[in-house]
Amino acid sequence: MIFGIIVYLFLIYILHNAYSKYKRLNENQLPGPFPIPILGNIYQLTNLPHFDLTKMSEKYGKIFRIYLADLYTVIVCDPIIARELFVDKFDNFIDRPKIPSVKHGTFYHGTVASMGDNWKNNKEIVGKAMRKTNLKHIYQLLDDQVDVLIESMRTIESSGETFDPRYYLTKFTMSAMFKYIFNEDISKDEDVHNGQLAQLMKPMQKVFKDFGTGSLFDVLEITRPLYFLYLEWFTSHYYQVINFGKMKIYKHLETYKPDVQRDLMDLLIKEYGTETDDQILSISATVSDFFLAGVDTSATSLELIVMMLINYPEYQEKAYNEIKSALSSNGGGGGGGLTQRNKVLLSDRQSTPFVVSLFKETLRYKPISPFGLPRSTTSDIILNNGQFIPKNAQILINYHALSRNEEYFENPNQFDPTRFLNSDSNPAFMPFSIGPRNCVGSNFAQDEIYIALSNMILNFKFKSIDGKPVDETQTYGLTLKPNPFKVILEKRK
Numbered sequence: 001m002i003f004g005i006i007v008y009l010f011l012i013y014i015l016h017n018a019y020s021k022y023k024r025l026n027e028n029q030l031p032g033p034f035p036i037p038i039l040g041n042i043y044q045l046t047n048l049p050h051f052d053l054t055k056m057s058e059k060y061g062k063i064f065r066i067y068l069a070d071l072y073t074v075i076v077c078d079p080i081i082a083r084e085l086f087v088d089k090f091d092n093f094i095d096r097p098k099i100p101s102v103k104h105g106t107f108y109h110g111t112v113a114s115m116g117d118n119w120k121n122n123k124e125i126v127g128k129a130m131r132k133t134n135l136k137h138i139y140q141l142l143d144d145q146v147d148v149l150i151e152s153m154r155t156i157e158s159s160g161e162t163f164d165p166r167y168y169l170t171k172f173t174m175s176a177m178f179k180y181i182f183n184e185d186i187s188k189d190e191d192v193h194n195g196q197l198a199q200l201m202k203p204m205q206k207v208f209k210d211f212g213t214g215s216l217f218d219v220l221e222i223t224r225p226l227y228f229l230y231l232e233w234f235t236s237h238y239y240q241v242i243n244f245g246k247m248k249i250y251k252h253l254e255t256y257k258p259d260v261q262r263d264l265m266d267l268l269i270k271e272y273g274t275e276t277d278d279q280i281l282s283i284s285a286t287v288s289d290f291f292l293a294g295v296d297t298s299a300t301s302l303e304l305i306v307m308m309l310i311n312y313p314e315y316q317e318k319a320y321n322e323i324k325s326a327l328s329s330n331g332g333g334g335g336g337g338l339t340q341r342n343k344v345l346l347s348d349r350q351s352t353p354f355v356v357s358l359f360k361e362t363l364r365y366k367p368i369s370p371f372g373l374p375r376s377t378t379s380d381i382i383l384n385n386g387q388f389i390p391k392n393a394q395i396l397i398n399y400h401a402l403s404r405n406e407e408y409f410e411n412p413n414q415f416d417p418t419r420f421l422n423s424d425s426n427p428a429f430m431p432f433s434i435g436p437r438n439c440v441g442s443n444f445a446q447d448e449i450y451i452a453l454s455n456m457i458l459n460f461k462f463k464s465i466d467g468k469p470v471d472e473t474q475t476y477g478l479t480l481k482p483n484p485f486k487v488i489l490e491k492r493k
C-alpha cells in the first residue's frame with residue numbers, strides 16, 4: 001500500500017516535472033537540446049561543460065537554453081548579446097540565481113551574492129572604499145609582496161630545488177589580499193599549510209570545490225529547501241571564512257580611528273558601520289568575497305602564464321628583452337639614476353606592451369573562469385531579436401566560446417600574444433565581464449599580475465623539469481587549473 005502511494009507520487013512528480021520543461025513558454029522561446037525529466041540536459045554534459053556548450057552553440061546558435069535539472073539556464077556565446085544583456089538591459093540581469101549555495105553563509109549579504117537594490121548599495125560602498133585605497137598605498141603593498149615572492153624564488157633557485165608555481169603564486173596573491181584588507185604582512189617563512197594563511201586557505205579550498213563542481217540538489221527544485229538546511233547545519237567551511245572576517249573586524253575595532261584609514265577593512269567599517277549584526281555580516285561577507293573571488297583567480301592566471309612561457313620560450317625571451325630595455329630607458333624612475341634598475345614597477349607597464357599582451361592572450365586562450373559568476377533575470381524579457389527569456393532564468397556567459405570565435409579572433413586556436421599588440425580592445429575579450437556588475441577587482445588583479453609576472457620574468461628563466469612542454473590540459477572547477485607542474489628556475493644574469 002505505502003509502496004503503491006510512493007510510486008504514484010513519484011509518477012505525478014515526473015509528469016509535473018516533464019510538463020514544466022516541455023510546456024511552451026513563449027512563441028519566440030530560445031532553442032535548446034531536448035531535456036529529460038528531472039535531470040534536464042545534465043546528461044549531455046561531460047566534465048568539461050564549457051567545451052560541450054561551445055559545441056552545442058554550433059547547432060542552437062549564439063544564445064540558447066539548457067535545463068540544469070530544473071534550472072532554466074541561458075548560454076550566451078556572443079559578445080554583442082552579452083553586451084545587450086549585461087550593459088543595455090542591465091537592470092533585468094542584475095541578480096544572482098536564488099539557489100541554496102548562493103544564499104548559504106551570507107544570506108545574500110556582501111558583493112557577490114547580494115541582489116537588486118541591496119547589491120547597488122553594496123557596490124557603491126565597496127567601489128568607494130576601493131577607490132580610496134587604490135592610491136599609493138596599493139602600489140607599495142604589491143611591491144613589498146613581490147619582493148617576498150622573488151626572494152623565495154631566489155632561495156629555491158640557489159638550493160637547486162624545483163619551483164611549485166601553484167603554491168608560491170597562491171601565497172603571493174593571498175599575502176597581497178591580507179595586506180590590502182587587513183594591513184598585515186605575511187612573512188617569507190609563513191606557510192599556506194600552517195598558521196593564519198592556512199586558517200583561511202583550507203576552508204576556502206573546500207568552498208571552491210563545492211562551487212566549482214556544483215550540486216544537483218542546488219538545481220532540483222524539490223531538494224532545494226532540504227539542501228539549504230544541510231548546508232547551514234552540516235557544513236562549516238563557508239562559516240569558517242565568514243567568521244575569520246568577523247574575527248578581523250573585532251580585532252580592527254580595538255585600534256580603529258574613524259579618521260585614519262589603514263586598509264580596506266577600516267574603510268568598510270566606516271562605510272557600513274558596526275552597530276548591528278547585519279552590518280557586521282555585510283563587512284565579513286564582503287571580505288570573504290574578496291578572498292574567494294580574488295585569490296585563486298589571480299594565482300591561477302599567473303600559473304597559466306608561467307606554463308605558457310615554458311611552452312613558448314620565444315615569447316619568454318621577447319618579454320624578457322622588452323623588460324630589460326624598458327628598465328634601461330626608464331632607469332631613473334626607480335631611483336636608479338643612470339644605472340639600470342633591477343626591479344619592474346607598475347609605472348613601467350606603458351613601456352612593456354608585450355608583457356601586457358602575454359597576460360591578455362593567456363586569459364583569452366585559457367579563460368580561467370569558464371562561465372564567470374552566474375546571473376539571473378528579474379523579470380520576463382524580450383531581446384532585440386525578439387527572443388524570449390523567462391523570469392528567474394540563470395544566465396551564463398561561455399567565455400571559452402567567446403575567445404575561440406573566428407568572427408573576432410584570427411586563428412583563435414593559436415596562442416599568439418602579438419594579436420593584442422596593435423588592438424586596444426576586442427569586444428569578445430571580456431575576462432572580467434562587462435557592465436555595472438563586472439569584476440570589482442579587475443584593476444587590482446591586473447596590477448598584481450603585471451607586477452609579479454614582469455619581476456619573475458626579469459629575474460628568472462622558466463623551464464620544464466623534463467625539457468618537454470607542460471601538459472596544457474585544464475581541470476574543470478570554479479577556476480580552470482592546469483594539472484600541477486613544477487618548474488626549473490634559471491637565474492637571469
Ligand code: HEM
Nearest residue numbers: 111112293294297298301372373432433438439440441445
Ligand atoms: C584574473 C583575475 C580575475 C578574473 C578573471 C575575474 C573575473 C570575474 C568575473 C568574470 C566576475 C563576474 C562578474 C559578473 O557577474 O558579470 C567577477 C566578479 C567579482 N570579482 Fe573578479 N576576477 C578576477 C580577480 C578578482 C580580484 C583580484 C578581486 C578582488 C580584489 C575580485 C573580486 C570580484 C568580486 C567581489 C566580484 C563580484 C562582483 C559583483 O557581484 O558585483 N576579482 N570577477
